[in-house]
Amino acid sequence: MKQPPGFEKFSRPNDVYKLKKALYGLKQVPRAWYDKLSSFLLQNCFIRGKVDTTLFVFEKGQDCLLVQIYVDDIIFGATNDSLCKKFSKLMQGEFEMSMMEELNFFLGLQIKQCQEGIYISQSKYTKKLLKKFVIEEGRTVSTPMATNVKIDKDEKGKSVDESKYRGMIGSLLYLTASRPDILHAVCLCARFQSNPKESHMSAVKRIFRYLKGTIQYGLFYPKNENFSLKGYSDSDYAGNIDDWKSTSGSCQFLGDCLVSWFSKKQNCVSLSTAEAKYISAAFCCTQLLWMKQTLADYKCSFENVPIFCDNISAINIAQNPVHHNRTKHIEIRYHFLRDCVSKRKIETSFVPSQDQLADIFTKPLSSETFASIRARLGIMHIE
Helix, strand or coil: CCCCCCCCCCCCCCCCCCCCCCHHHCCCHHHHHHHHHHHHHHHCCCEECCCCCCEEEEEECCEEEEEEEECCEEEEEECCHHHHHHHHHHHHHHCCCCCCCCCCEECCEEEEECCCEEEEECHHHHHHHHHHCCCCCCCCCCCCCCCCCCCCCCCCCCECCHHHHHHHHHHHHHHCCCCHHHHHHHHHHHCCCCCCEHHHHHHHHHHHHHHHCCCCEEEEEECCCCCCEEEEEEEECCCCCCCCCCEEEEEEEECCEEEEEEEEECCCCCCCHHHHHHHHHHHHHHHHHHHHHHHHCCCCCCCCEEEEECCHHHHHHHHCCCCCHHHCCCCHHHHHHHHHHHCCCEEEEECCHHHCHHHHHCCCCCHHHHHHHHHHCCEEECC
């Protein structure tokens, strides 16, 4: 933080202003508006979600209407167009509303609906970033991170502008909402925000050069009847050369649609590849259990949800109820995965390494492998 332009105190240049109250919350309009809206919906025969209290459901025969609220924004949809029209008329009669029409922009996401499915992208935002950080010129690259470069603290390297570096990282993190293909590279570069060097800035600029060549890319959600829940889990064993910790990566699908993904450095040092993969599968398990609870509000029930892992030893640890001597070094909190498997909430399944989609969230990949997994995740060029 630093003193804002025009309000500098030159006698105390290292002091900054203390924030007493967030500017956005001064009027308290969103909360009061939400309370009024919530009461109105419940009075009109809506049911509030058990897990997600911002979700409201209206059922009529075999049809249903879903209303999701985010602060003062609303998104709604129904199995019958007439329910959407009735809801729109009902809301406009009670509140001063705008844009009660087909969804095309929501929370910074561009949304395009067609017969084949739904496209979600942030191409406008990407163009703004390229212009803001002056990356409009220069060559493009096919991957966000080179496979022959290992990023570390680089303590002897030359320091760069910390504010600019953090601004670039923060902007890219917001972009990962629709671009999971850059998630691993962005998260890796984000680890060095406290004292960034030229090598770190070069890695970030490479991400921008990759984005320059893939501005129109986004997520595609095809329309089909397959609505099964599944997850992919992987890890890069001892990939961090500063502390030798592994990176967990996972992604979750509803049918063929990618709906959740993450890349995270593990908290402890793994003593084997099996342990690193097992810990990653435990992370994936927690996400799938949360998704199962959330989807219950949408009248969707799942049992024995599969987690696909490419390590047989990790699968055996999860499926074997006997606590072997070889697994005693694994932290107890990760063994809840074994408990979920025994209760048939989750099942661990083997997948060949070439079909492990979570690879893209754990390590740099070659151009061919990266492009293949990117396409299978549903990330494609959007016209």
